[in-house]
Amino acid sequence: MPILNVMKMPIPAQAIIYTGKNEKFMADLLELTGSIEQMQTWFCWVEEDDGYALYIQTLEGRMLVTLGSYIIKGNINEYWSSKAEVFTMTYKIMRGPIN
Numbered sequence: 261m262p263i264l265n266v267m268k269m270p271i272p273a274q275a276i277i278y279t280g281k282n283e284k285f286m287a288d289l290l291e292l293t294g295s296i297e298q299m300q301t302w303f304c305w306v307e308e309d310d311g312y313a314l315y316i317q318t319l320e321g322r323m324l325v326t327l328g329s330y331i332i333k334g335n336i337n338e339y340w341s342s343k344a345e346v347f348t349m350t351y352k353i354m355r356g357p358i359n
Contacts, residue, residue: 275332281312302339
């Protein structure tokens with residue numbers, strides 16, 4: 261099969277920045293997921309030697325979310341994490357709701 265030249269389609273998504281386990285981030289994560297049940301389905305905290313680590317259950321498996329990364333909710337209510345430098349090259353932040 262020949263190499264295909266492709267371009268990612270513009271698909272609306274929502275995102276928040278992971279700022280650590282704090283009250284503001286938890287409120288943002290709850291708002292993004294819509295319910296405690298959804299938050300617990302997709303995200304978990306694991307106690308480690310230097311504090312708590314946030315993991316996200318993506319469609320590809322469990323992934324560590326690093327501080328400063330973006331957590332993205334896709335168009336089929338799936339979640340994934342993106343490093344800040346990749347996010348800024350891939351996404352454009354829109355003002356207001358996206359239809």
